[in-house]
Amino acid sequence: MQVRGGNEHADIFAITPVTAAAHELKSPLSLLRQLALRLSTGDLTSEQQRLVDQMTLTSERALRLTTDVTKAARLEDALFEVEPLNPEQICRDIVHELTPLFEAHGRQLAFTKRIHPLLLVANRDLLRRILTNFSDNALHYTEPGTVVHLQIQAFRKSGMVRIGVRDFGPALSSDMWQSLRKKISSAPQSVHARPQSSGLGLYLASQFAEAMNGKVGVTRHRDGATFYVELQASQQLSLL
Amino acid sequence: MSRVLLVEDDAWLATLQAEVLQAGGFEVVLAPHATSAVVKIDEQLPDVIVADMLLTGTTALTLLHELQSHSDTKNIPVILCTNLADAINLDELRPYGVRRVIDKTTMHPDDLVAAVRSVLE
Numbered sequence: 001m002q003v004r005g006g007n008e009h010a011d012i013f014a015i016t017p018v019t020a021a022a023h024e025l026k027s028p029l030s031l032l033r034q035l036a037l038r039l040s041t042g043d044l045t046s047e048q049q050r051l052v053d054q055m056t057l058t059s060e061r062a063l064r065l066t067t068d069v070t071k072a073a074r075l076e077d078a079l080f081e082v083e084p085l086n087p088e089q090i091c092r093d094i095v096h097e098l099t100p101l102f103e104a105h106g107r108q109l110a111f112t113k114r115i116h117p118l119l120l121v122a123n124r125d126l127l128r129r130i131l132t133n134f135s136d137n138a139l140h141y142t143e144p145g146t147v148v149h150l151q152i153q154a155f156r157k158s159g160m161v162r163i164g165v166r167d168f169g170p171a172l173s174s175d176m177w178q179s180l181r182k183k184i185s186s187a188p189q190s191v192h193a194r195p196q197s198s199g200l201g202l203y204l205a206s207q208f209a210e211a212m213n214g215k216v217g218v219t220r221h222r223d224g225a226t227f228y229v230e231l232q233a234s235q236q237l238s239l240l
Numbered sequence: 241m242s243r244v245l246l247v248e249d250d251a252w253l254a255t256l257q258a259e260v261l262q263a264g265g266f267e268v269v270l271a272p273h274a275t276s277a278v279v280k281i282d283e284q285l286p287d288v289i290v291a292d293m294l295l296t297g298t299t300a301l302t303l304l305h306e307l308q309s310h311s312d313t314k315n316i317p318v319i320l321c322t323n324l325a326d327a328i329n330l331d332e333l334r335p336y337g338v339r340r341v342i343d344k345t346t347m348h349p350d351d352l353v354a355a356v357r358s359v360l361e
Contacts (some may be wrong), residue, residue: 023323026323026345027250027323030323031252031256033345034256034344037348038260038349063345
């Protein structure tokens with residue numbers, strides 16, 4: 001047996017500099033996560049277990065971001081199938097997935113159930129990534145002990161459905177507010193909309209929303225903010 | 241005891257995965273790249289191959305092509321364990337012997353043992 005030289009299949013993955021960089025980050029992050037998971041199977045004290053859990057959750061958070069970067073880089077080349085989806089189910093899934101992370105930070109994530117169920121038109125994976133991104137953002141800006149809420153609203157006139165992630169933290173100053181609104185429609189910049197944020201996650205979320213003919217936005221509150229995505233309601237909504 | 245050829249170019253990850261597979265009752269042969277994998281296959285046919293997709297100097301697809309070129313290797317089940325899982329269509333790779341794709345970014349170490357067992361059934 002012999003191995004042919006060269007890499008005639010490289011184009012299958014359409015690797016751009018951005019995706020290559022993200023992949024380079026994924027490898028060590030995946031390894032860190034695997035090592036932490038392996039370590040957690042051993043005989044650890046509660047303090048050691050807490051630290052290992054934090055390593056696992058932190059590496060998973062970084063992996064989500066790198067996966068978002070690779071996904072965004074492929075938006076132009078790939079077709080993303082949209083379908084009628086129940087946003088409540090997706091919100092429940094996200095709450096289930098991120099609750100360990102929120103609890104590790106002394107916070108909670110909750111979903112407010114609607115009386116009247118509805119459907120929207122979206123790509124399941126992209127919508128999950130947007131909401132996970134918003135939830136992750138909320139985790140780091142909401143006050144300890146508070147509950148971040150996933151909320152669904154329907155706008156019958158415009159035929160849109162809005163899913164928001166409401167956090168409870170320090171009020172945004174006017175300058176931060178203006179900067180944040182700008183970041184929603186522009187590429188990541190070095191100006192910090194919120195402390196320790198490049199706006200990358202928000203930019204990626206806006207790209208994912210646009211790929212589904214939707215948009216993202218933010219509402220300022222006296223005690224925090226709501227980051228939201230708006231998507232077209234499914235015509236099947238009228239059948240419910 | 242079933243023999244697993246583990247093709248992984250990250251030495252630390254390879255060691256971790258080998259330990260998990262050995263604890264699961266498998267004999268593990270390590271190969272850091274496709275060329276080494278071919279040498280190991282020539283020496284002793286594995287029952288299963290677990291391979292990363294992007295390897296030093298080439299991709300696992302080159303190895304898959306080579307496996308399909310030989311009657312004694314074309315039916316060896318292959319499991320891809322990769323960070324590129326979300327970019328891979330398993331159905332397109334089935335003709336190359338790929339039976340499972342594991343996402344390294346979300347997998348639990350024990351998933352590897354479960355995947356190997358499932359393709360050996």
